[in-house]
Amino acid sequence: MEILKVSNLKKYYGCNNNITKALNNISFTVSDNEFLAIMGSSGSGKTTLLNTIATIDTVTSGNIIINGVDITNLNEEELSNFRKDKLGFVFQDFNLLDTLTIRENIALSLIINKEDKNKIDKLVDDISRKLGIEEILEKYPYEVSGGQKQRCASARALINNPKLILADEPTGALDSKNARILLETFKEMNEKLKATILMVTHDAYSASYAGRVLFIKDGKIFNELVKGEKSRKDFYDEIIEVLTLLGGDLNKC
């Protein structure tokens, strides 16, 4: 079943003869329980793409249908409600509130969703156990490591059972060890908790954990790779090959 269907998506900046085509006629779909990575260098339009799907940026033309609803037709209020019910977010810089404990940060999205107050603590405990952060629930974000923060953010994204989790460079601020732990977590979220994940990254290692990778260049889809039965190592090599074709400097982008 399709969770996300993007068709003929265009996003132009500027006016008249000075137009930047950030997204130029992009179409693709994401099915239920899929882990899709979108790769591209800086300025390729991948973050713009993510933001339009995340409903925090508008489109010039085209449609984005999430779980059967065309979000390009919704107003501000409806979009907020939509985000609240259907989407989960994980960002590069964690985006946790420093004044709240880890437990409260995770609970925040339940509170906004008006979950039954007596269930909140139990739900937070459950998800934390699954993500291995139950030990740090009463601490503040500044007292835990970057990896733990990102797992906390993942727990917050996951706890509402969203239709789609959007992750923007989730490993961007982590060291390699913590990055690996997080990606394993994502994989588990995808495989065991049946989460549908759309991750934007410029890092081939991160992308190799996904089931499918879309490459974007100059606002267009350039290539697509499916992992299938391949090992992660082989998939990684394949991704590197495409990136070389793409001409992007690996370290620079």
Add this chain to the structure above:
Amino acid sequence: MLRKLGYANAKKSLKDYLIYVVTVTIAFTLMFSFNLISNSKDILDLSSMMENFKYVMIFVSLIVCFVLGFLINYMIKYIFKRRSKEFGLYLLLGIKKKDITKMFIFENLILGFISLILSFFLGIILSTFISSIILNVFNAPYLVKLPTNYLIPILLSLGYFFIIYLVVLLLTKRRIKRLHIHDLLYYNAKNEHNKTSKVKSIIFFILSLVLIIGGLIIFNQEFVGVGIEPNITHVFLAVIFLILGIYLFIFSFADTLLSFFLKHKGIKYKKDNLFVIRQFSAKVKTMKLSLGTLSLLITLTLVAITFSTMFNAIFDIQLDTTAPYDITIIDDEENFAKYIDYVKQDYKINEIFTYHEYFRDVNVINDNLDENYQGWRGEDTYIKLSDYNKLLELKNRPPITLSSFEYYIHTSSSVYDGVMAIKDKIKTIDIGAKTLTLKDINNQYYTSSWSYGNGFIIVVPDEVVNNLTKGTDALIIDTFEETTEQLNDELLQLRDPDMCQVDENDNITYCYASANIYVKGYYLATNKSVMTILDFTLFYLAFIFTIVTGTIIAVQSINDAINYKKYYSILNKLGLSQREILRTVRKQLLIYFLFPVILPFIINFFITLSLNNIFAPFLASNTAYLSFIFLSSILFLAIYLIYYLIAYFSFKRCLES
């Protein structure tokens, strides 16, 4: 080069901290205009009492300097913190610390000077406006004219300005001197998450309540009634208790509230409560000392305004009890003609009325009265019903009726309780062959000149006075024009010389005035002077305190908008709509603005209640104080609301940009 940078920075600060610059300008403007007024000849000539205005103003200005210094110091510290990275960069680039200090001080002096210069122009305009109000109070003719004596007010303003800036800039210099590059570059990152233990904050919270309640109780016990002097040591102790209590309350309240919230899931997980309370307690932690001081300022503000509105009402009522008639003269009847002739020279006379007081050899009421309620004269004063009704009529009060077997007592509110206590003993009195029954005891609208030296009069049917001794004669003149302070002096000159007699026992000469003269104009002038000085100084102080508090809280809130912009965008991504986020912001600002205000409102209520013990006898009713509390709260909140709105709209603009 550094100077150029300084100018550029000052220009930028002016834009970023407009609310602060505006507040300082308003404060300087008020200061200058009050200096102008209190040195203006027109104002000082209004009454002999007005000379005091000048000295009171200097004293008040010094308090204002102190508060303004607090604001400016706070803002400079705040601006410095916001720009610490920039200063760190200068140091990194090799600019000397001394030069940076100079530049920063230069910038702030420019901002200060802008306010000062503006205040000179605005102050002149404001002072003509306030002068016209004061002249209007005194019914003096007024032509819009600019102040004439500039020199002293300008020198005073400059003096205050330099005192404030000298102290503040020295503090700043020392602060910068102690900092290192690392501190500057990471100044913002300094975490204030020092956790105070829950138990400690709850103990502090309880202690603060004990101190405040204790302070209020001591205060209440010291202000018991008229004429009972409060013990200064006790009052001082109460004030110390209250100050400590306010600070401890501010220090511990947020944490106590937080632990309460966290314990109750129903509240904790309701709507945006968790976010709001967490933000609030983090905020309070970082600036509890300033918030405590602000709370103290607000307390002073509220008490000042309440006190001054209370005093106004007291003066109006006092005038009614001391000199409700244009001229009242108590003297021998044969002297009345010379007073009347004199008054006729300058005034058109509406009505002349003379009446007599009557006495008996037995003093039924005074002898029964508790000593505390007895007047120095100690004789019961009787007045004919017809005379009494005429006296009421002249005060625009309806007459009373008595049957020929009734009598009536009118007391001042301070003697009322005493008379009520012996009510049973004086149910009937016998005069001559007649027995009179007490019809009623009234304590409203009493006038002290009715019976000099007594707190009450006894009204009897006209024919009863035939059995009494005729005593003092009184003359009342109702003039067409309002009488003046000067007429009082002139009439006093007409009096016979004082009656003096030598006491044979101790050989000391005792003198008595041969007549008592009450001219309304004299009391009006005195009351108006005291009222003007008191009102204007208290309102002036209250206004400054309010705008300083408003500015600091507003600036802090706007700072939050900049610092925590990210938080609101997270909330937005998590699914809170823009509308809901703005609701959260309003809620947050409301708590933030109200927090330092709650306690002052409570303290003001109880202090006013205590003061009411003393003032109630002079006020229209026992509950009149409630209206003063209400009035002062409204006045304060009106100005405070402006700052709340400024904070909210700046916050909103910041989130939307």
